[in-house]
Amino acid sequence: MLQPYFQWMNDLAVSKAIGESIWIYPLVQAIHLLFLALFAGSLLIVDLRLMGWGMREQPVAKVARDAWPWMILGFVGLVVTGIPQLMQNAMREYFSEFFWIKMYVLPIALIYTFTIRRMVSMADESRVAPAMSKLTGFASILLWIGGVAVPSRLIGLFT
Amino acid sequence: MADLLKPLHDLFFAISEMENSIALRESQFVWPLFEVVHVVFMCLFAGLIVMMDLRLLGVGNMQTPFTQLQKRLFPWQMVGMTGAAMTGLVLVFGDPMRFYGNIFFWMKMLMMVIAAVNAMAFHYIAYFSVDSWDNARVPPFGAKLAGALGVALWGFVIIAGRLIPYNWFQN
Numbered sequence: 001m002l003q004p005y006f007q008w009m010n011d012l013a014v015s016k017a018i019g020e021s022i023w024i025y026p027l028v029q030a031i032h033l034l035f036l037a038l039f040a041g042s043l044l045i046v047d048l049r050l051m052g053w054g055m056r057e058q059p060v061a062k063v064a065r066d067a068w069p070w071m072i073l074g075f076v077g078l079v080v081t082g083i084p085q086l087m088q089n090a091m092r093e094y095f096s097e098f099f100w101i102k103m104y105v106l107p108i109a110l111i112y113t114f115t116i117r118r119m120v121s122m123a124d125e126s127r128v129a130p131a132m133s134k135l136t137g138f139a140s141i142l143l144w145i146g147g148v149a150v151p152s153r154l155i156g157l158f159t
Numbered sequence: 160m161a162d163l164l165k166p167l168h169d170l171f172f173a174i175s176e177m178e179n180s181i182a183l184r185e186s187q188f189v190w191p192l193f194e195v196v197h198v199v200f201m202c203l204f205a206g207l208i209v210m211m212d213l214r215l216l217g218v219g220n221m222q223t224p225f226t227q228l229q230k231r232l233f234p235w236q237m238v239g240m241t242g243a244a245m246t247g248l249v250l251v252f253g254d255p256m257r258f259y260g261n262i263f264f265w266m267k268m269l270m271m272v273i274a275a276v277n278a279m280a281f282h283y284i285a286y287f288s289v290d291s292w293d294n295a296r297v298p299p300f301g302a303k304l305a306g307a308l309g310v311a312l313w314g315f316v317i318i319a320g321r322l323i324p325y326n327w328f329q330n
Contacts, residue, residue: 022327023327030318030322033317034317034318037205037314037317038209040202040205041202041208041209041210042206044202044203045206045210045220045232053235054231054232054235055227055231055232058222062222063223066219067220070213145202149202153194153198154191157191
């Protein structure tokens, strides 16, 4: 269904130019990883805390509030550096199962992060059951690392 | 640089001839598995290092005293580092000659050594007076410098690592 759009993206002059340059694509990949580190750090610092590990002396809400802007910045950076990679490889991505796993899990992870995870992590801790808090952190790691990051790495390894 | 690495050549070459090494680089799933796990551990290690460095720079995680951040994140950073180092070693073991002749691999190794020196220097210099700036909105120059160097050096490690497959300078 989406194939014509991917084909169109694949054939854009910009996409071709990215593919022809020997250094643009590798550099974009590298910067993508830098933003991944930022994103993963600001994600995990909160998820570990939710699970009762990491910065245990600190209320979850404080940790979550501090980490939030960095997570947004990390995510924006990932998107900005992800799009050129998609453009340059549009048809390969279209036929990659891992790409579609990533694309299906990504919106779920995003919605989850902006709703349930945000509410639980920013809430007054006395009103959140420890089991609920642990589950929230665990689901976040599962979605982002297991559902988004791992399939992303696999796109390039199995094509 | 080639001369500097010469003594390592025989070692790397001998490893590349080992049966397990050959099996690893020819495996369809084991090699990719290690690549994936390496990146996951990188997320844990580099991610939490950045969180600490942002605090040192005075721009992030400011509601938490530095000592607490350091104490609580350290074990997780060590888990990430150990995991990344072990999976990394396995990858080198599986294809030593690919890494031996690769400028980005050696740059990555060098940057990691410098990053370790930076961490040690911080520990013995700026961290010595941590009681006086643990809660400070603006950490002292030494702490900021260690944080900036940490971000830059580990950033270079990641960039160099990602560029290893693109060996533009191999002859």
